[in-house]
Amino acid sequence: MSESMRVVVTGGAGFIGSHVVDAYLSRGHQVWVVDDLSSGRRENLAPEAELVVADIASTEVRDLFREVKPDIVNHHAAQIDVRISVEDPARDARTNVLGLLNLTEGAMEVGTRRFVYVSSGGVVYGEPEVRPTPEGMPKLPMSPYGVTKLSGEYYLNYYRQVHGLEYVALRYSNVFGPRQDPHGEAGVVAIFCNRLLAGEALTIFGDGEQTRDYVFVKDVAAANMLASEMTLPEWDGAEGLDQVAFNVGTGLATSVNRLADALEGVAGIHPGRDYRAGRPGELRHSTLEAGKLRGRGWAPQVTLTQALQETYQHIEHTRNATT
Numbered sequence: 467m468s469e470s471m472r473v474v475v476t477g478g479a480g481f482i483g484s485h486v487v488d489a490y491l492s493r494g495h496q497v498w499v500v501d502d503l504s505s506g507r508r509e510n511l512a513p514e515a516e517l518v519v520a521d522i523a524s525t526e527v528r529d530l531f532r533e534v535k536p537d538i539v540n541h542h543a544a545q546i547d548v549r550i551s552v553e554d555p556a557r558d559a560r561t562n563v564l565g566l567l568n569l570t571e572g573a574m575e576v577g578t579r580r581f582v583y584v585s586s587g588g589v590v591y592g593e594p595e596v597r598p599t600p601e602g603m604p605k606l607p608m609s610p611y612g613v614t615k616l617s618g619e620y621y622l623n624y625y626r627q628v629h630g631l632e633y634v635a636l637r638y639s640n641v642f643g644p645r646q647d648p649h650g651e652a653g654v655v656a657i658f659c660n661r662l663l664a665g666e667a668l669t670i671f672g673d674g675e676q677t678r679d680y681v682f683v684k685d686v687a688a689a690n691m692l693a694s695e696m697t698l699p700e701w702d703g704a705e706g707l708d709q710v711a712f713n714v715g716t717g718l719a720t721s722v723n724r725l726a727d728a729l730e731g732v733a734g735i736h737p738g739r740d741y742r743a744g745r746p747g748e749l750r751h752s753t754l755e756a757g758k759l760r761g762r763g764w765a766p767q768v769t770l771t772q773a774l775q776e777t778y779q780h781i782e783h784t785r786n787a788t789t
Contacts, residue, residue: 471495474536476522477543479506481646487515489687522565531572538694539573540582551611562614570625580632582693587637587713587754590616598717598755601708619707634693639715639754643683644780659781662733672744674723679715679753682773685766689714692764715754716766732778
């Protein structure tokens with residue numbers, strides 16, 4: 467798939483999606499972005515990308531597919547807040563299940579060659595016994611959000627087997643980097659950066675020894691390019707969903723306390739810590755084994771310290787530009 471392609475990126479005005487859009491454009495592909503701008507921002511998009519403001523479950527998306535006839539659909543749009551999924555599972559399912567079905571039906575209608583689906587390695591495995599966690603471990607999501615993400619893989623597996631729609635599922639670990647919203651609840655790196663720039667203590671829930679696998683957004687964008695271009699194997703029922711699912715992570719566990727130490731070092735200030743009660747239902751540990759994707763030629767290119775420096779500088783620059 468090295469020739470120029472027509473690509474639709476849902477959620478492409480968001481944090482991760484906009485970096486994926488940049489990566490497609492850098493390869494000379496034509497890119498259309500579908501985003502309802504509920505969390506995405508126009509300013510995240512390069513001018514070469516064409517923005518269509520629409521909900522992924524809408525008829526406007528189907529009309530776009532008929533007009534564009536995309537070779538690739540890259541699906542980043544989602545309801546990603548675990549707490550919202552717990553409080554309102556139906557809202558979570560409307561976006562993450564019904565929205566996906568609208569896209570897959572549209573892709574089938576116009577002959578799309580490949581569907582790149584963003585799953586979540588941070589939630590589909592639950593609290594795994596093996597860490598770093600490989601793709602073949604049991605899938606035991608502990609939230610409606612995790613259930614909908616895993617459901618998406620099952621739906622795509624159906625479309626692959628019955629209708630021949632190629633797909634790749636990317637199971638992300640904790641993604642961070644420039645353009646992440648420092649005012650939201652998701653994304654501890656951006657939240658810590660924002661508090662450091664304000665000279666405020668870093669809020670840590672629990673003892674801070676819970677660990678995550680932090681992967682830089684530009685490395686994630688590179689994984690999306692590989693997922694769009696790689697040759698896929700013939701169906702193997704023995705592996706099931708995991709045959710075309712790839713973890714995207716570093717395999718390195720970083721505690722919240724260590725992350726705070728590293729960002730304080732980048733910022734050059736130490737405003738203190740505000741430890742609060744742990745949040746119910748939060749995973750204690752999550753680290754992904756990405757050996758399958760490494761075997762295809764992908765590997766993280768940016769160290770944690772370098773990535774934290776770039777992220778902090780971006781948020782600092784953005785903050786200064788708006789004050």
